Amino acid sequence: MSLLRLFHQSITLPFFKTLRTLTKPQQTDNKEVPVLISKKIDALAPKKKLYYLATGFTLLYGLGISLLSWAWYRHQKRGTFHFFNDNAEWQQMDKFGHFLTAFHISKGAYHALLAVEQPKAKALQYGGWAGGVLMTPIEIFDGFSDGYGASWGDELANFLGAAFFIWQEQQFGKVILQTRFHFEATDFAALRPSLLGKDWTEQWLKDYNGQTYWLAVDIADVLPSNASPLWRWFSDYFLLGIGYSAKNMIYARDEQNIAAGFTPYREVHIGVLLKNNVLPTHTPLLRLLNGVLNMWASPLLKITATMQ
Numbered sequence: 385m386s387l388l389r390l391f392h393q394s395i396t397l398p399f400f401k402t403l404r405t406l407t408k409p410q411q412t413d414n415k416e417v418p419v420l421i422s423k424k425i426d427a428l429a430p431k432k433k434l435y436y437l438a439t440g441f442t443l444l445y446g447l448g449i450s451l452l453s454w455a456w457y458r459h460q461k462r463g464t465f466h467f468f469n470d471n472a473e474w475q476q477m478d479k480f481g482h483f484l485t486a487f488h489i490s491k492g493a494y495h496a497l498l499a500v501e502q503p504k505a506k507a508l509q510y511g512g513w514a515g516g517v518l519m520t521p522i523e524i525f526d527g528f529s530d531g532y533g534a535s536w537g538d539e540l541a542n543f544l545g546a547a548f549f550i551w552q553e554q555q556f557g558k559v560i561l562q563t564r565f566h567f568e569a570t571d572f573a574a575l576r577p578s579l580l581g582k583d584w585t586e587q588w589l590k591d592y593n594g595q596t597y598w599l600a601v602d603i604a605d606v607l608p609s610n611a612s613p614l615w616r617w618f619s620d621y622f623l624l625g626i627g628y629s630a631k632n633m634i635y636a637r638d639e640q641n642i643a644a645g646f647t648p649y650r651e652v653h654i655g656v657l658l659k660n661n662v663l664p665t666h667t668p669l670l671r672l673l674n675g676v677l678n679m680w681a682s683p684l685l686k687i688t689a690t691m692q
Contacts (some may be wrong), residue, residue: 433500441496449521455586459578461530468526468533473637475630475650477592479541484563484597486515486545488679491559493518494549495675512550516543560605564598564625564657564681576634593631598681600625600657620659625681627653647692655686 470478493511498504519542527534545563552559570593573580581587587594604619632646641648660677 430501434502437496437500445518452522453525455589457525457529460532462528463530465527466533468535469537470535470636471537474592474633475648477595477630479537480597480628481595482519482538482541483545484565486519486542487549487563489518490515490546490549492675494553508550508553512553513546515546515549560601562600562602562623562678564600565679566596566598566681566683568594570594572634580634593633596627596629596653596681598625598627598657600681623657623659625655625657627655627681627686629653650691652689652691653686655683658682658684
């Protein structure tokens with residue numbers, strides 16, 4: 385049997401078989417269930433579902449890491465592995481990025497394990513820490529890059545993001561405080577395109593001047609039972625949030641920016657964000673897509689305070 389055929393039978397076929405199962409609507413009407421769900425799918429053991437999930441995830445994770453390596457490191461020279469203390473750089477915007485990304489990876493891994501019928505405690509134990517573990521290869525890439533270096537601050541932010549998700553699930557049984565990301569293109573990238581990105585496909589990841597990180601609360605989760613109809617209407621469409629951003633940076637460190645004529649500063653925002661629950665949620669795949677959309681912040685109104 386050729387290697388290609390073996391790969392097809394052991395990995396791609398099981399993965400897409402499971403994907404077709406996940407995209408079928410979940411029916412509660414007993415008259416329709418026999419028509420839509422086969423006995424073979426009904427009898428699929430949780431252990432086998434877990435295997436299919438792990439197979440599909442391995443493919444997607446490998447693809448994602450490869451794309452990230454291409455986008456971020458293809459212009460960097462490689463060297464021996466080393467550490468570098470970057471905690472004073474970029475007004476700590478990169479640390480917020482690590483925190484948010486790890487948070488959402490943990491959230492996605494946890495719900496994926498629940499979807500394949502793993503016990504909640506096990507899903508939280510393994511899926512909850514996935515953000516910290518799966519972000520670690522980025523530090524390895526940085527460690528071999530001459531322009532960067534492995535950062536203990538980044539790794540700490542990774543595991544804090546995962547811990548923040550785990551804490552909410554343990555404390556509230558769901559996510560109350562959501563982390564969200566917003567990006568707007570800036571003129572700073574054109575000044576150093578090799579570092580801040582040549583176009584939007586790189587700039588959203590590299591140009592910290594255009595990024596804002598939000599911590600938002602869905603007030604529907606905290607409204608009292610006797611809340612007014614106005615507040616209930618508001619909670620159907622909007623979130624309340626606090627955001628953090630920084631500007632005037634074309635170099636990593638303040639002294640470099642000041643020498644170039646730029647004085648970096650921080651911004652703190654208080655705002656109203658639009659809910660992004662625009663897709664129906666009657667299938668696991670659509671719920672997954674909704675989860676991806678909910679990583680993005682859509683601020684409608686905001687008040688901004690500037691700090692040096």
